[in-house]
Amino acid sequence: MDSKKVDMFIMSNGKFFEIHQINTIKDRLNEVDDSKWAMLSTAQFKDPTTTLIVSLLVGSFGIDRFMIGDTGLGIGKLLTCGGMGLWTIIDWFMIQKATREANMKQIQQFLY
Amino acid sequence: MTLDRNKLYSVLFIACLAGYVWLYFSVTKNITEKKLVEVCIIKHATNIPCPSCGSTRSVISLTKGDFIGALKFNPIGYLVAIIMLIAPIWIIADTIKGTKTLFNFYIKTETYLKRPKIAITLILLVIINWIWNITKEI
Numbered sequence: 196m197d198s199k200k201v202d203m204f205i206m207s208n209g210k211f212f213e214i215h216q217i218n219t220i221k222d223r224l225n226e227v228d229d230s231k232w233a234m235l236s237t238a239q240f241k242d243p244t245t246t247l248i249v250s251l252l253v254g255s256f257g258i259d260r261f262m263i264g265d266t267g268l269g270i271g272k273l274l275t276c277g278g279m280g281l282w283t284i285i286d287w288f289m290i291q292k293a294t295r296e297a298n299m300k301q302i303q304q305f306l307y
Numbered sequence: 308m309t310l311d312r313n314k315l316y317s318v319l320f321i322a323c324l325a326g327y328v329w330l331y332f333s334v335t336k337n338i339t340e341k342k343l344v345e346v347c348i349i350k351h352a353t354n355i356p357c358p359s360c361g362s363t364r365s366v367i368s369l370t371k372g373d374f375i376g377a378l379k380f381n382p383i384g385y386l387v388a389i390i391m392l393i394a395p396i397w398i399i400a401d402t403i404k405g406t407k408t409l410f411n412f413y414i415k416t417e418t419y420l421k422r423p424k425i426a427i428t429l430i431l432l433v434i435i436n437w438i439w440n441i442t443k444e445i
Contacts, residue, residue: 255349255357265310266417271322273433274387276359278322279329280348 196224200232211240211298223306235305240298243291250290254283259290263297312410316398323395326387333363334370356444358437359383366391379443382436 201224209217224235241263250259257272277283286293349357365384368377377384397409420426 255347264421266420267315267413268310268318270420271318274359274362274383274390275322275326276347276349276357276362279325279346283348 196227196229196232198225200229201225204235208240211242211295212302213292213295213299216295216299220302220306227306231305235302238301238305240301241294243294246290246294247287250283250286254286254290255280259286263290263294265293265297312407315410315413316402319394320398323391326391329363330366330370334367356437356440358433358440359387360440362387381440 201221204224205217205221212220246259246262249262253259255272255277257269257277260266260269260272272278272282272286275282278285346363347357347360349355350360359381361381362384365377365380365382366388368374368380369384369388394409401407401409420429
């Protein structure tokens with residue numbers, strides 16, 4: 196893919212991924228052909244900040260986990276009152292990383 | 308956190324273990340109802356019960372054989388009790404055999420529950436249960 200497009204993609208979507216993953220994504224984007232660009236530019240990634248806000252407000256019901264696609268863990272959180280409150284607090288710190296990893300999983304579908 | 312077999316099993320196992328410890332603690336110490344609900348942050352902070360408030364009391368009623376009482380406290384207690392009974396046995400069996408049947412079952416259930424029709428029905432059920440929880444002031 197055109198390196199200009201790759202740079203543009205990284206600039207506008209870099210915040211959705213872990214820093215150590217950016218280089219992998221960049222290398223991979225340079226290799227794939229232009230036909231993937233249309234799909235990539237319309238892909239919707241979850242914003243880690245939004246999930247953090249959701250986690251702070253309604254984390255006890257597991258909504259944050261449902262949002263990033265971890266339905267099973269979400270149900271676990273919902274049934275146990277947010278893991279007796281403990282899991283809710285742990286997730287305030289974990290959810291941003293989990294969101295970025297969910298985004299990475301999503302972009303891998305386009306890249307490979 | 309990308310969930311793989313070992314991670315899922317340890318999370319589930321720890322959750323079940325914590326559940327059993329909590330159950331033992333609540334049964335033996337004979338904690339009064341008022342103290343039992345205090346473990347829930349939402350109930351503690353806002354005085355409004357959350358959708359799963361009362362499931363401890365429900366599971367305790369189940370262990371005493373009071374099935375109707377358990378249903379009255381919170382129907383979610385049945386679900387919790389079933390998971391707590393089955394999950395540890397399944398995990399141990401899987402670990403001994405070295406298979407991952409529970410993990411495959413978990414992934415299958417997850418994709419099944421994501422289907423809009425089922426998801427909406429379940430969300431509605433949880434909301435109805437929540438409203439019932441609030442009206443009976445559990």
